[in-house]
Amino acid sequence: MAQILVVAEHDNQTLAKATLHAVTAAQALGDVTLLVAGSGAGSVAEAAAAVGGVAKVVHVDDALYENAVAEDLAALVVAMADGYEGFVAGSSSFGKNVMPRIAALLDIAQISDIVEVLDAKRFKRFIYAGNALATVETRDPKVVLTVRTTAFPAAPAEGGSASVETIQALAPTDLAKFVGRDVSESERPDLTSARVVVSGGRGMGSGENFAILEALADQLGAAVGASRAAVDAGFVPNEYQVGQTGKIVAPELYIAVGISGAIQHLAGMKDSKVIVAINKDEEAPIFQVADYGLVGDLFQLVPELTEAVKRP
Amino acid sequence: MKLLVPIKRVVDYNVRVRVKADGSGVDTSNVKMSMNPFDEIAVEEAIRLKEKGTASEIVAVSIGEAKAQETLRTAMAMGADRSIHVATSAATDTELQPLEVAKLLKAVVERENPDLVLMGKQAIDDDSNQTAQMLAALLGWPQGTFASKIEPSEGGLNVTREVDAGLETVALKLPAIVSVDLRLNEPRYASLPNIMKAKKKPIDQLTPEELGVDTAPRLTYVKVEEPPKREAGIRVDDVPTLVEKLKSEAGVM
Numbered sequence: 296m297a298q299i300l301v302v303a304e305h306d307n308q309t310l311a312k313a314t315l316h317a318v319t320a321a322q323a324l325g326d327v328t329l330l331v332a333g334s335g336a337g338s339v340a341e342a343a344a345a346v347g348g349v350a351k352v353v354h355v356d357d358a359l360y361e362n363a364v365a366e367d368l369a370a371l372v373v374a375m376a377d378g379y380e381g382f383v384a385g386s387s388s389f390g391k392n393v394m395p396r397i398a399a400l401l402d403i404a405q406i407s408d409i410v411e412v413l414d415a416k417r418f419k420r421f422i423y424a425g426n427a428l429a430t431v432e433t434r435d436p437k438v439v440l441t442v443r444t445t446a447f448p449a450a451p452a453e454g455g456s457a458s459v460e461t462i463q464a465l466a467p468t469d470l471a472k473f474v475g476r477d478v479s480e481s482e483r484p485d486l487t488s489a490r491v492v493v494s495g496g497r498g499m500g501s502g503e504n505f506a507i508l509e510a511l512a513d514q515l516g517a518a519v520g521a522s523r524a525a526v527d528a529g530f531v532p533n534e535y536q537v538g539q540t541g542k543i544v545a546p547e548l549y550i551a552v553g554i555s556g557a558i559q560h561l562a563g564m565k566d567s568k569v570i571v572a573i574n575k576d577e578e579a580p581i582f583q584v585a586d587y588g589l590v591g592d593l594f595q596l597v598p599e600l601t602e603a604v605k606r607p
Numbered sequence: 608m609k610l611l612v613p614i615k616r617v618v619d620y621n622v623r624v625r626v627k628a629d630g631s632g633v634d635t636s637n638v639k640m641s642m643n644p645f646d647e648i649a650v651e652e653a654i655r656l657k658e659k660g661t662a663s664e665i666v667a668v669s670i671g672e673a674k675a676q677e678t679l680r681t682a683m684a685m686g687a688d689r690s691i692h693v694a695t696s697a698a699t700d701t702e703l704q705p706l707e708v709a710k711l712l713k714a715v716v717e718r719e720n721p722d723l724v725l726m727g728k729q730a731i732d733d734d735s736n737q738t739a740q741m742l743a744a745l746l747g748w749p750q751g752t753f754a755s756k757i758e759p760s761e762g763g764l765n766v767t768r769e770v771d772a773g774l775e776t777v778a779l780k781l782p783a784i785v786s787v788d789l790r791l792n793e794p795r796y797a798s799l800p801n802i803m804k805a806k807k808k809p810i811d812q813l814t815p816e817e818l819g820v821d822t823a824p825r826l827t828y829v830k831v832e833e834p835p836k837r838e839a840g841i842r843v844d845d846v847p848t849l850v851e852k853l854k855s856e857a858g859v860m
Contacts, residue, residue, distance in 0.1 A: 364777065365740070366749055388770040391736050392752045395705070399741035404706045404825035407735045421834065422700070422733050423624045427633050429701075430830040470749035474765060474776040487771070491859075515860075526789065533755065533769045533790055540645075540729060540789065542771070548859040558623060559731075565837055569857045571849065586840035586857065589849055599846045604860065 297325030297415065299381040300353075302372060302397075303343055304389040307336040307361060310343055312488050313385025313442075315449035318346055320442040321383040322450070323412040326350045328379070329457070332371055334361035344459050347451035357464030362473035363389060369396035370468055376401055379437070380415075386441035386543075387487075398439035405439040406431055408543075410446035424539040425562035444487060445545035445566055479534065486535070489518035491548045494537055494564070495530070496522040498553020498574065498593060502530040507594070508552060511601040520544065522560045538563035553593050556581025573597065608662045608759075608781075610653045611721035612687065613712055614646040614669050615699065616678040617732045630830045632701055633732075642678045645727025647685075648787045651794040652757060653725050654686035661759050662723075664688050668715050670708060671699045676810055684797035684805035691715060691811045695822060700732040701831075707822040709741035714818035716746060721782065723764070728753050728786040739786035749779040753788040 299321040304311035314329070321327045328351040329343040340354040353375070359367050372382065372393075382397055384390035386408040398405035410428075411419035417432045418440065486492065493512045495505055505519065512519045520542070521535040537544055539562040549567035554560060556572070556579055564570070565584055572585035573593050582588040589596060618624055619639040627634050642650075656662040667682040669675040670693040679690035693711055697703040716724065729736040743750035751757070751766030758765045760778065768775045769788045779785075797805070815822045843849045853860040 362775075365752070366743075369744065388753060388768075392740065392750075392768075395737035395740035396744040396750065398737070399706060399709055399744035402706070404704055405735070405737050405741075406826065407737060417829065422831070423618070423633055424731065424734065425834060426624050427626045427831050428834045429828050430832075432827045432829050433825060434827070435825050470747075470780055471751070472778045474778050476770075476773065476775045478773040523789065532773070533788065534771060534773055536789075539731065539734065548853070548857075559620075569853070569859050570837075570840075571853070582842075583839045584837045587849055587852055588840065588842045589846070590842065596846060600849070603846050603850045 297380040298378055299325045299327050299383060300372065300379040301327055301329050302382065302384045302393065303329050303331045303339065304385060304387060305331065305333060305336060305339040307333045308338060310339050311385070311387070312449060312485070313387045313390070313444045315346065315452060316444035316447045317383050317385040317442045318348060318450040319447040320409065320412055320440070321381065322348050324381050324415055328353055330372065332360035332368055334358045340459055342452070344457040345453055345455050347454040349455050349457045352457050352459045354459050354461050355464055359464050359467055363393065364471050364473055365393045365396050366468045366470040367465070368393050369400060371465055372397045373400045374465055375462070381437060382439045384441055385444050390441045394439055394441050401437065401439065403435045403437050403439050404433060405441070406433065407441050408443045409440050410443050421562070424559050425565065426558060443543055445543055479532065483512060484516065484518050486518040486520055486537070487542055487544055489546055491515045491517035492520050492544055492546045493517045493550045493552065494520035494522065494554060495525055495552050496554030497524040497528060499525060499530055505531060507597045511597055514601055514604050522554045522557070551581050551585070552597060554581055555579045556584065608656070608722045609720065610656065610662045610665045611716060611719055611724045612649050612653050612665060612667050612682065613724065613726045614650065614667055614678055614682055615643040615730045616640050616669060616671055616675045617643045617730055620644055620731060626831055626833050630832055632698065632828060632831045635700065640674065642681055643727050643730045645729055645787060647794040648789070648791050649725040649727050650682045650685050650687060651792045652787060655792065657686065666691065666719055666721065668693065668712065670695060670703065670711055672696060679810055680805050681797065683808040684802040685795060689809045691813060693813045693815065693818065695815055697822065701828040702824050703822060704824050704826055705735050705737035705741055706825065707820065708738050709745055710820045711815060711818055711822065712742050713745045714820055723782060724784045726784070726786055728788050739784050743784040749783045751777055751779050751783060751785040754785050755788050755790045757785060757791070
């Protein structure tokens with residue numbers, strides 16, 4: 296069996312959901328080892344050992360890895376690379392940041408954001424904002440992959456009983472230092488794993504108007520997203536962005552409000568199970584992918600919808 | 608501070624691309640080509656750093672067929688001082704891949720000795736999001752990816768990064784590689800006088816052979832196909848009908 300190293304994403308307390316999806320993709324390639332590099336992240340290592348299908352956990356506990364600084368994390372993975380044929384992480388901002396650095400240091404061509412594992416050398420991924428689906432075959436002896444989390448089910452968080460091996464930290468590379476983080480606190484579910492997503496586009500008109508989407512989202516237990524146009528216009532922060540250059544989501548229900556449906560946005564949400572579009576322009580391309588389209592004034596329809604779904 | 612800005616010529620953002628019938632790739636003949644949008648943001652940021660007096664010289668570099676020079680002229684019309692064109696006939700969306708591009712750029716960096724390389728986080732053709740990180744790795748330099756703010760500091764740079772949960776700031780030593788994200792700035796349009804001036808700015812020509820880089824692709828695009836199509840659904844007349852359909856028909860409420 297090939298040995299596959301999945302680089303775990305976490306905040307020193309909780310294992311990220313993206314990692315569970317990456318584990319599923321990695322299992323198609325071989326035995327999975329999860330690397331948990333963190334600071335005071337013992338609970339993450341325990342959680343990693345309990346993930347179904349994980350054969351082994353390698354745990355490094357050192358202040359150097361507290362914030363997953365790419366320079367030091369990549370150096371660590373490269374130092375332990377000999378025993379592994381594959382290196383995998385979720386295609387989150389964490390995976391996108393660190394995996395190409397690992398790939399280049401190992402002189403391996405990374406395959407980004409895979410949606411299917413065909414065999415040990417062949418993978419499927421989208422190019423051109425989801426307008427083409429490519430089958431890519433590597434000639435390298437090893438693979439470095441990032442995994443589109445919506446394309447692989449999450450590995451079960453419970454049921455595994457992997458052994459945990461502790462290893463030593465490396466000397467600091469001293470190239471980059473973590474300074475700080477500004478995380479938006481929200482009671483709402485995470486955009487990439489929410490069951491329902493309510494997204495707004497340029498048609499929202501302003502950031503203040505997103506309040507009506509938030510009211511709907513609260514009733515539905517939904518996350519709030521946005522199109523690139525809405526982020527570009529400064530209505531909402533970038534972490535709301537759904538699309539080619541933002542987040543990829545595939546909830547059970549996606550409600551697109553005031554979003555025209557540019558291909559770059561569709562690339563991020565067209566695998567949703569059910570899509571609802573609300574737009575005043577009946578020619579908007581979003582209606583070509585929507586299961587249910589409602590033409591009209593969103594400022595009237597959204598509050599009406601919020602009332603209609605109000606929990607008793 | 609000397610800046611190097613790698614830019615890529617790609618199918619324009621607004622073009623709806625077509626997959627070739629033989630499954631060999633995407634049809635890029637006779638379609639509008641433009642500078643990759645994230646690279647425009649990198650060029651703009653470089654110009655702003657020069658306008659502030661932080662940067663002294665901006666060198667744009669592009670790898671690709673002869674027409675990549677048009678894209679370099681655009682960068683120079685915006686404000687880059689001079690350019691380097693690395694000529695290759697490989698298809699830059701599938702045959703010339705991030706690892707080889709990073710190796711070519713490393714060789715250019717070693718000739719030019721910039722203090723900072725500013726580049727787009729992702730090209731909108733192959734959507735790989737790798738080259739900046741790979742270049743940083745090959746040079747042993749720090750990386751500030753997905754930047755929404757770049758602030759020079761004592762002996763280095765503070766880079767604010769767009770991450771999934773919000774924003775994160777890292778302090779990088781120079782020299783460094785920074786990949787830029789959407790909100791960093793809004794690129795300017797080149798003025799007509801600047802477009803005329805750009806025609807006189809120099810473009811140095813190089814080849815992968817001169818740079819000593821093997822650009823043979825490691826990845827083969829075995830097949831490129833149309834993605835599964837999503838069928839359009841129905842129009843509903845009002846909110847009560849929508850809610851009813853979501854409950855009974857779709858079962859998602």
